[in-house]
Amino acid sequence: MNYLDEFRNREVVTGLAGRIRQLTTGRSEPMTFMEVCGTHTMAICQYGIRSLLPPRLRLISGPGCPVCVTPNGYLDHAVACCRLPDVIIATFGDMMRVPGSSTSLMEERARGADIRVVYSPLDAVALAAKHPGKRVIFLGVGFETTAPAIAGSILAAAGEGLANFFVLGAHKTIPIPMAVLAADPELRIDGFICPAHVSAIIGAEAYRFLAEEYHIPCVVTGFEPVDIMQGVEMLARQVLAGESRVEIQYSRVVKWEGNKKAREVLARVFSPCDADWRGIGIIPGSGLEINAAYAAFDAAKAIPVEVEETREHEGCLCGEILKGKVSPADCPLFGTLCTPEAPVGACMVSSEGTCAAAHKYGR
């Protein structure tokens, strides 16, 4: 089966759109489903999914973009590191344009800092091996999908005996913040479109507490248009039947128990810690920090540096956007003072940002 084309089949999508419309005709109350994965944010916009759904069925974006939910202080820390002598910053591409309190990595590169875009954390390990006289700092930002790969890169660096490879981490986990949003009386989420690849690691079981304690239907959904439409239909059915269960739509990849091996690698290198989420604040136990055994690879501990005082930008509504309370078009800065070329907040410039998606696809 060709997984790209089959799950982009127009007839199937049209059929699902028809079924969703039929299901929801009788209902006057709106339904609001939240996705918490930047790839879902982008896919929904890229395929024009909202234009296929009835107007009473709203899809909103939550804090699914790991770059966006990382407050300015992290970027400021990375900038401070890039200004140290003999440092190479290795990062995924979309961190380059994210604005910190006063500058961005892209501007620092234009000023002469050695900042390189890599596609995998192992590329950063290779850089460290290739440049023994430099300190290579990999910017580790991501959820449970990327964390095992970053854990793997620390283990690889340890295995090679490298003393010049570091990770500046801002890893976060997704289920606990979903509970915070579920409990928010202003939001009234009727269902969660649960992330696809995060769930491949943590398993669909990770959301059981949301369904059972918070009574919110959860469907683990893939990224293709057929997946998204089917996930929406499954959520709508649960809502109409008054149910709240966890279901797996993305059955070709996600299991109930997830990927045990990946979680073992994760646990060797990382432990849960408190984490600061832009717009939400500190959520206990929602982050991942590097274990003491690997402290030599933790840039925050191993490389002392002075970081400028963090300022958040006035008027920036990223925090409200990330909670799904405000949509991009409602932000007074959207498209005017805040654009992809001159972003005020991370949401406009990250490849998974809600505002970036709306700006690119939504107008």
Place this chain on the structure above:
Amino acid sequence: MDKDLILLGHGSGGKLSHQLLDDLIIPALSAIPVSGQNDAALVEHDGRRLAFTTDSYVVDPIFFPGGNIGDLAINGTINDLAMMGATPLCLSVGLIMEEGFSRKELASILASMRKAADLAGVRIVTGDTKVVPRGKVDRIYINTSGIGVFAHDLQINGCRAEEGDKVIISGTIGDHGIAILAAREGLDLETGIESDSAALNGLVLELLKEGDAIHVLRDPTRGGVATTLKEIAVQSRVTIQLQEAELPFKAAVKGVCAVLGLDPLHVANEGKLLAIVAAEAAERLLARMHNHPLGAEAAIIGTVTGVSGGRVQLETVVGGLRAVDMLAGEQLPRIC
């Protein structure tokens, strides 16, 4: 953002590039109105029309699957003249080389340039050569300028798209940019993707036989098909709607873009053209393209639907509707 810094994005061909041109460069050097910003300049002298263009090439790596910086420089400038409907007459070549650059590599690049020019039937008539100390340029940069003449009175211009016109692409999208990316990053992709760098003046000659049905010709280089169509939509003040299902891609290019999170509509092409043509001539033009070796995979990909605002929209493969925008900053630097 520090407004004093020139960023990589200012050279990418997308929004930042346009801002730099509009805010600083064009006002300083001349005053070309938006409707006049095409691939080449039209110069009138003594009642005769000439086309004049220039382009600089900083592609990295200088040798890549499907070509090198030399033939890219020749084909690119020939194409800019051809997109005006001009017959390319002659070219200049400016070389800036780094001390220590390989003479053998230079010879190979020059041979490719000669071959490309001969194939296109265009002469290289003048040039300049500079060498700077090691480290001051990256191996070699090339500038080519070109003059073209007109064998007809047709006005082919970015401001001429009309409601009802059809949009045709001459072949698969994104090949050049992905070939460069794969070569530069050493991506072991097993894809066999090669740059599509080619001189399009022969293909354009074929199309010009349909005369005034051709309203706009442009080659979607930096910034890709999306940026090029957005520029035309703004110049002509129209809305262009594309059909995603009709866009031709090599499977490998689509796959690489999906894996790396790149939008293929923003990826550079160096041997393809977009033609915006009168609806009644579209099928005939498509047939002419199919009969030419460089147009075998041509396809009608969209329609000019409305007279407003300078927008590009896409009907997605599943029937949804979304906007298509210009490349914002830099997707892949030093792509041409």
